[in-house]
Amino acid sequence: MSDSREAGFELDPRLAHDTAFIADWQLCRVLLLDDARFPWLVLVPRREALVEVDDLDESDNTRLMHEIRHAMKQLRGAAECDKINVGALGNIVRQLHVHVVARRERDAAWPGPVWGRGPAQPYSPEAREALIMRLRSVQ
Amino acid sequence: MSDSREAGFELDPRLAHDTAFIADWQLCRVLLLDDARFPWLVLVPRREALVEVDDLDESDNTRLMHEIRHAMKQLRGAAECDKINVGALGNIVRQLHVHVVARRERDAAWPGPVWGRGPAQPYSPEAREALIMRLRSVQ
Numbered sequence: 001m002s003d004s005r006e007a008g009f010e011l012d013p014r015l016a017h018d019t020a021f022i023a024d025w026q027l028c029r030v031l032l033l034d035d036a037r038f039p040w041l042v043l044v045p046r047r048e049a050l051v052e053v054d055d056l057d058e059s060d061n062t063r064l065m066h067e068i069r070h071a072m073k074q075l076r077g078a079a080e081c082d083k084i085n086v087g088a089l090g091n092i093v094r095q096l097h098v099h100v101v102a103r104r105e106r107d108a109a110w111p112g113p114v115w116g117r118g119p120a121q122p123y124s125p126e127a128r129e130a131l132i133m134r135l136r137s138v139q
Numbered sequence: 140m141s142d143s144r145e146a147g148f149e150l151d152p153r154l155a156h157d158t159a160f161i162a163d164w165q166l167c168r169v170l171l172l173d174d175a176r177f178p179w180l181v182l183v184p185r186r187e188a189l190v191e192v193d194d195l196d197e198s199d200n201t202r203l204m205h206e207i208r209h210a211m212k213q214l215r216g217a218a219e220c221d222k223i224n225v226g227a228l229g230n231i232v233r234q235l236h237v238h239v240v241a242r243r244e245r246d247a248a249w250p251g252p253v254w255g256r257g258p259a260q261p262y263s264p265e266a267r268e269a270l271i272m273r274l275r276s277v278q
Contacts, residue, residue, distance in 0.1 A: 053225055054208040065204045069193040083233075086192055087226035091242060091250035094222075103230060111230035112255040 008048030012095040015044065018120070022132055027063045028098075030071065032132055035120035038109070039079035039102040039131065041071045050096035053088050064098065071100040077138035078131060080104055089115060147187030151234040154183060157259070161271055166202045167237075169210065171271055174259035177248070178218035178241040178270065180210045189235035192227050203237065210239040216277035217270060219243055228254060 003026075011029060019031035019042055027047075033040035045056060045064060056064060072084050081102040088098045101114050109117045123131070142165075150168060158170035158181055166186075172179035184195060184203060195203060211223050220241040227237045240253050248256045262270070 052211065052223055053204075054211050058205070058208075061204050061208065062201045065192075065200050066197070069197075069200065072191065072193050083228075083230055084191055085226070085228045085230070087224070087228070087252075089222075089224045089226070089252060091222055091224070113226075113228060113252045116251040 003046075005048075006046045009046040010048075011044060012093050012097075014093050015042065015095065015097060020128060020132060022135055025067050025070070027060055028067050030067075032128070032135070033099075033120070034122045034128065036123045036127065037117075037121050038107060038114050039075055039081070040114065041075065041100045041135075043067055043071060043098040043100060045096055047096075051090060051094050052096065053098075055096060068098060068100060074135045074138040075100065075102040078134035085114065087113075087115070142185075144187075145185045148185040149187075150183060151232050151236075153232050154181065154234065154236060159267060159271060161274055164206050164209070166199055167206050169206075171267070171274070172238075172259070173261045173267065175262045175266065176256075176260050177246060177253050178214055178220070179253065180214065180239045180274075182206055182210060182237040182239065184235055186235075190229060190233050191235065192237075194235060207237060207239060213274045213277040214239065214241040217273035224253065226252075226254070 019033050022030040022032055027045050028043040029046055031042040033042055050056060068086060075081055075084060079102045082105045083103040085101045085103055103110060158172050161169040161171055166184050167182040168185055170181040172181055189195060207225060214220055214223060218241045221244045222242040224240045224242055242249060
C-alpha cells in the first residue's frame with residue numbers, strides 16, 4: 001500500500017552503504033546490516049525528515065512497534081538468538097532508524113552493546129543471500 | 140488506575156539499586172539512573188516475568204511506546220538534550236526495561252552508546268532531587 005507521506009523519503013547513503021535490502025513493510029524499509037558477527041536488522045520509517053522516535057505521529061509509532069515485533073519474529077525464525085536488543089540511537093546517522101539485533105551469549109560483544117564495536121565483518125555473498133531468504137520466509 | 144496484571148511485578152534488585160524512583164505511570168515504573176553523566180530514565184513495565192519487548196501484548200506495547208514518548212518529553216523539558224537514545228537491551232538484567240537517555244554532543248560517551256561506559260558517577264543528593272522535581276513537573 002502506497003502512502004503519500006512516503007514522498008520525500010530518501011535513505012541516508014551511509015545506511016544504504018552498510019546494508020542489504022530485505023523488504024518494504026507498511027511503514028519501514030527493512031535492511032540487513034552487513035556484519036556477520038550479529039544478525040542485525042535496521043528498520044527505517046519511509047517518512048521525510050524524521051530524527052527522533054516521537055517525530056512519528058502516534059499511529060505511525062504504533063505501527064513502528066508492530067514492525068519491531070515482526071522483525072524480532074523474523075530474527076528468531078532465521079538465526080540463533082538468546083536475546084534481542086532493540087535500539088534507536090542516531091548519534092551519527094540522524095535519519096530515524098531502529099536497530100533490532102539478535103544476540104548470542106557467545107557473540108563478539110556479549111554482554112555489551114553492539115554499537116561502537118569496531119569494524120563490521122561482511123557476510124560472504126552466499127551467506128548474506130541465504131540469511132535474507134530465511135528472514136523473508138518468516139511470515 | 141490499578142491493573143490486576145501488576146500482581147507479581149517485582150523490580151529487579153539491580154535496577155532498584157542503581158536508580159531513584161520518579162513515578163508509576165499506567166504501565167511502567169519510571170526510574171532515574173543515578174549517573175550524573177547522562178540524564179537517563181529507565182521504564183520498567185509493571186508486569187510479571189517479561190524479558191523481551193514482544194512479551195508485552197500489543198495493547199501494552201502501544202502503551203509502552205506512548206510512555207517512551209512521554210519520557211522523551213520530560214527529558215527535553217528537564218535537561219539539555221541534543222539527541223535522545225532509546226534502547227531495550229537486557230543482556231545483563233533480563234527483566235524488561237527500556238532506557239531513554241538524553242545525549243549531549245559533548246557528553247562522556249558521545250557519539251558512542253551509553254551502555255558499557257564504565258562506572259556511573261552518582262548525583263549529589265541535591266542535584267538528583269532537583270532533576271527529579273524538574274522531570275515530574277513536565278506534564
